[in-house]
Amino acid sequence: MNSSIGNVGALIFILALLPASQILAATSCGSPATPISEIQGRADSSPLAGHRVTVEGVLTLDARMRGGFTGFYLQQADAETDENPETSEALFVYTRKKTGTPGERLRVTGTVKEFHGLTELVNIKTIQSCGPAGLPEAQFLSLLQPGAFESLESMRVHIAQPLTIIDSWNLARYGELTLAVSDQVVPTEYQEPGPKAAADAARNQQQRLLLDDGRGVRQPTPIPWPPGGLTSTSTIRSGDSVHDIAGILDYRFGAWRIQPERPPIFSTVNTRPSAPPRPDTPHIRVMTMNLENYFNGDGEGNGFPTTRGAPTTKAYKFQHKRLVEALQQPDPDILAVTELENDGYNETSAIAQLTRALGPDWSFIATPGADGNDQIRTGLLYRHDRVIAVGQPERLTNGPFSKQGRPPLMQAFRPRGQPSSIQVVVPHLKSKSCRGATGKNQDTNDGQGCHAHRRSEAAQALVQWLGQLPKTSAHVGTLIAGDLNSYYKEAPLHTLKLAGFTSMVHHFHPCSAQQCDHYTFRYKGEKGTLDYALASSSLVPRVLNASTWAINADEPRALGYKANLPGTAALPWRSSDHNPVIIDIRF
Structure with missing residues (x-):
């Protein structure tokens, strides 16, 4: 008998005694x-x-x-x-x-x-x-770019260098953090709008990686990062670093991401700062801040949800307490605010309620009938024990602001005991949102987003208006303090610069692609300035300092008033989505 035939027969006999699943495994x-x-x-x-x-x-x-x-x-x-x-x-x-x-x-x-x-x-x-x-041994991922990602798709990887958190927008929604080798700056913050700015923005989008939580659920509980779950005290900020990242390099929902095998290590780099101290030299302090839709319902604790802002009474109380804390800690003399509910000036109005909460030494400027038709408006509040409102307030209600937009507000102030006065002007230009953008207001892919044309027209109208406003002999200058919805190198800022206005934050703290320490906003992982304190040429020599106070833009959206996490205190952190700008002016 042939031996090979005998072996085959023996194998068949053995396999006949095994279950079919074991036969398949044994042979496959x-x-x-x-x-x-x-x-x-x-x-x-x-x-x-x-x-x-x-x-x-x-x-x-x-x-x-x-x-x-x-x-x-x-x-x-x-x-x-x-x-x-x-x-x-x-x-x-x-x-x-x-x-x-x-x-x-x-x-x-x-x-x-x-x-x-x-x-x-x-x-x-x-x-x-x-x-x-x-x-399999984890491969080292050293380059954050598509070419390096594709060749390691779905493989075990380890990232040797620490990465920087640049965005936490989807942290509570999907358990994601956006990481990059270093913080990313909006290109039009430091260079002119155009093809290069658009190309740099596209490159920023490519050179990043998401830290995921390995799950596909919405609103994960607990919020996964930092390890142990996000709270108001155990938190992360954009600008912090993450290292010892190991896991699977995944591509999902249109982005490259790490599905971690173990929690990485988080390090606090961008610490929560104290409010800037006031200088010893006699001065006035002006603070401008976007309030992120401060709406107070019916003003009597009810009337929620409103068309914007807090969805519930509880969320409003949370927003209100944090805003009051944020506005009080720097000890300002004048507050120039934006995204304030446009609901008149009676005792139940948003501006009246906010003013009362700041204390008995505070008053507000009223311009009934001139606030425009937008749901939000700009506002001025001031310490009447420190400064005096001089003359009548003015609003720009013609040109681009005749039928749309938020009319800029101007009021002159002088410190008590001083003859000199300054004009404080509060604008809030159209946002970059593309909703309703047609014709020249569509995105031209130069880095400025939608409605750039409308913002430029508004800046030109603002300059013309300021040139026509009456000024007394005691007038020492004009300060434009508000939200221009434009980064520093964009057209509206160029218009205002040509008219003699200087961004004092950029004067003291210029931005580059590599370093930009003072900014007011983060959007899709890039940081830059939308809110300004712009001094006229005569006022510039009187400015002692100007800075932003990084209490909001770097904080997770999940800590904001709409999320209302349990255990949050009335602290200034994430009281809005914009950082305030603070400027001290010598008299």
Whole structure:
């Protein structure tokens, strides 16, 4: 009898005694399989999309838990890679089948699919366990750019250098933080609008990575970052650093992200600052702040939700307490505010209620009938025990502000015991939102966003108006303090600069692409200034200092008044979404 025939017969006899599942495993594990690198290929999309394949690799991260991504990540064992740095050795297996745990070798048969940029195996036919296996070694990810990401898609990676948190907008919503090698500055903050500014903004978008929480649920509880959950005291700020980041490099929901194998280490770099101290020299302090839609319902504790602002009475009380704290701590003499409810001046109005909360030494400027038709307006509040309102207030209600927009407000003030006075002007120009943008107001892709034309016209009208306002012999200058919705190198600021107005924060603290320590806003991971204290040429020599107070823009949105997290105190942090600007003027 031929020995080979005898061996085959013996094998058939043995297999006949085994269950069918064990026969399949015994004959399949270790058999030829399609290398994962061939499925991934060198391009963005798989060359085998639509093909049924069998792969064999190590389960590295399981995302089949409740609220997970319904699948797991499978990576080729180190000894089986193609050693080509341009091809990934891992992919995502989309399945509800429960076979396998991290560190287990699996043999999987399914169909290759490109799902919104992520290479997957779907319609899984079989998953077979091939026993325990060591996890593939994590690859070092040193460059945050698409080319480096694509070649490591779905693989275990480790990021050696610390990364900077640049955005926490989706922290409470999806458990995400946006990271980059360093903080990113809005290009039109330091260079003229145009193709280069637009290209730099696009590059900023590419050179970043999300830290995810490994789940696909909305409003995760607890909020995952920092480890242990976000609270008002255990928190993070944009500008803080994260290091020892290790996990799976994933592409999901249109962005590259890390699904961590273990919590990374968070380090506080951007500490919460104290309010700037007042100088010893006799002066007045002006503070301008966007109040993020301060609406007080019916003014008697009810009337929520309002058209903007707090959705409930509880949220309003939370907003109110934090705003009062933020406005009081720097000890200003004059407050120039924006995004204040446009609801008149009686005792139940938003401005009256805010003024009463600041204390008996505070008063507000009223311009009934001239505030425009917008739901929000600008406002001026002042310490009447320190400064006196001189003459009548004025609002610009013609030109671009005749039928739309928020009419700028002007009032002259002089310190008690001093003959000199200054004009304080509060503008709030149209936002960059593209809602309703048509014709010249559409985004021209030069970095300024939508409604740039309308903001430019408003700045020109503001300059013309200021030139026509009467000034007394005691007048020493004009201060424009408000929200221009324009970064420093954009057209409205250029118009005001030509008219002799200097941004005093930029005078003392100029911004560059590499460093910008004083800013008022963060948007989609970039920081810059939208709020200004602009001094006329005669006023500039009198300015002692000017700065922003970083209490809001770097704080997670989840700490804001609409989220109303339990245990939050009446602190200034995240009292708004804009940082205030503070300027001290010598008399």
